[in-house]
Amino acid sequence: MRIEWMNTEELSGASAVTSNEPPSGASMSGMSRRAFIKTVGVAGGGLALGLFMPGVSRTALAQAAKPSFPPQAFLHIAPDNTVTVTINRLEFGQGVQTSLPMLIAEELDADWALVRSELAPAADVYKDPIFGIQMTGGSGSIARSYNQFREIGARARAMLVTAAAQQWQVKPEQCKTEKSMVIGPGGKKASYGSLADAAMALPLPDKVTFKNPKQYRIVGKPTPRLDARAKSSGKQAFGIDKSLPGMKVAVVARPPVFGAKVAKFDASKALAVGGVIAVLEVPTDRGGSGVAVIGDGYWPAKQGRDALQIEWNTAAVEKVDSAMQLAAFKALASQPGTVAKDADMNALAAAPKKIVAEYEFPYLAHAPMEPLNCTVDLKDDGCAVWTGTQFQTIDQAAIARTAGLKPEQVSLNTMMAGGGFGRRAVPTSDFVVEAVNVAKAWRASGKSGPVKVMWSREDDIHGGYYRPSHVHRAEIGFDEAGKVLAWNHTIVGQSILAGTPFEPMMVKNGVDSTMVEGMGEPYQVPMKLSVHNAHANVPVLWWRSVGSTHTAYVMETLIDELAHASDIDPIEYRKQLMGKDNPRHVAVLDLAVEKSGYGKKQLPAGHAWGVAVHKSFDTAVAYIVEASVDKGVPKLHRVTGAIHCNRAINPMSIEAQAQGALLMGLGTTLPGAAITLKDGVVQQQNFSEYTVARMPDMPVVDIHIVPSQDAPTGMGEPGLPPLAPAFANAIAKLTGKRLRKLPFDLKTA
């Protein structure tokens, strides 16, 4: 049976869905689609990668939320009862290939042991029901598909029940469902698999009822990943494992400076390498050019590239120097910029106490474990592409544009991805466009057949699309009681969104929402916030938790410093400053205090507590950490985390996401966690120079979830932001040093 996901308007119409869910949640119950969009828009302040920040017009939202829905399938029930759920998101570690099927299976009353899952290719039907493009990001896969997937399950269940009732000549109301079986009066039983064909012939029901959450058997239960076995045995195929008959492998020599061009090159030595078939000049990102070496496999192609002799023309492009950039950013930071948030700063000059602080954050590479790759099979009348992408719709259009085809001539197959952290959600589709250009050059050279473009780790580290570097400057006036009188704050950095299709929606009055997200909130402080959008010839991108990677650090270390300067317990101080309107922040702080033993438990000598709380993607996370400093080296021993992500769909996955995100946050504090440039050239090559967290860095982590009945919020990213500030706050307690620079450097602090 295939359940077609028809027009959302129809399915989510005013009376289409009734629900037993308590009214506290953003339930779909009796809610019109317009109201639903509105609710999500309001509740989803930071829900997306900032895609829908406060201030986004409702018109824009409504327009974006109107995808067309040609018939397509999310659910297939085979005669052998196997339930296959097709998910319209990229699976790259965050666990949606398990938790989205859980939503369908719950409402379907499927036997979880029979549920499988697969990734959807690019197609209109798979567009995000809220955003109108097929994408994965903003920690929103569960939040934005919560109703859609439950509805698909509920409708399929209703059709199976109707099919059984017709077969048995009873009323549907006389039937119930349990573990992929319809059970009728008098002990009648039929499996979903046996009913699937008959059910498929039925019309979609107008009205379905969501389960009462009290009856949940799957949602809310810690559920191991569907792909755990395949991923523990080498059997899981990723994009890099794609193989096609006759396929060749290409590596590209890209310009040493972003956007530079090949002046001339000598391919003779490359062509002399056994297994190298062709050496071709190709357009590269940002108007540059490079040289593709195409061979029988990665190794010959890579050897061929190493043997290339290329002279580059870098004259026309800006050559960024990190030290000079930092100095320029600092100079800008002391001048007022474009106002993002206003408040009266008159009290600043005469404030009895003051903190003036300047923060520095470097560029960061995502460095997912699977190096980027993209397989392209280009023909006269079509193009098939296989890659792990977070942006199917955008990439599909870019492939069509590059290949000179119509989008419907492009088939884009979503491959399981070995991490991404934002690097696979590229508004310019850089690595996909480049791969299509390689395929074009390959064909233009008289060859045919598929080509897989592979990136080395060095290519990845050098490849740009970094978390932008930033300087923050804060000037805070406060009184003896710790009351903040005026907080003047400036942020300098490159806008992630300027020049992208997202700019009209997410850059308002010159302020990029992803640069300022997380500033101020949830504290009731008079803050004037201004920004400078710096320009630099370095492509930048969202990096797991986006703006909160730096704003949370600045906010939570400064709040801690204010508490310390005012001689108030940092948790108490936070609660005072939050006021009454932030119950989820308070709930996570309280839970983390309770579970960590903060204030009660005696820590070993030389250890100290550190605290931070931050909400991103509508999920509040508090960490209470235990750290020490040994011979100038900070060490994180333990993290007690409390999460408020509303209804916990898969607690096992939530715990994993928190553990992973906080470790990535810890990684940003380690020496070497920085991308720097000199004369426009990235100075780090591989994991030898670009530090990421390793096993010995992993603290003992306990994660606790605040129970909630409300509609779920994000989980892929919110676990990252509060880690580094909590760690820094503990170090400040131990050393008296406020670390204002990432990665940490106690010597210069």
Added chain:
Amino acid sequence: MVTLNINGRDMQVEADPSTPILWALRDNLNMTGTKFGCGAALCGACTVHLNGQPIRSCITPISSAAGQKITTIEAMEADKVGKAVQDAWVKHDVPQCGYCQSGQVMSATALLRTNKSPSDADIDAAMSGNICRCGTYQRIRAAIKDAAKTLA
């Protein structure tokens, strides 16, 4: 042409002798369970066993492995220790993106062959060469200890 003994079978590889084992496995033999992560022995994604010892296949040329025993992730299911490690991985729901896990399983299996009851420090030492960007280290630690118990 180089003859490699992989998972107990002799296999002919038509590749330059300087080709790393990783690429012979992946591109010549279509054994893609072993992963490419850094190409410089820095991340451990490509870990295989050479005569039982964990090595980084991305920098080890096939010429140096001729006549020796290469064992890859594909053989772990039929290996007592490897199977225990895999089962523990599933039980503890270790993988996230999963890309590094072949290498993690190979390093963990090698550890448990020589150390029946590894401490946290032993695990740190044996596993620090295997990067996981998703941050599954805590569950890896728990899974290794669990596998050790199963094997005891």
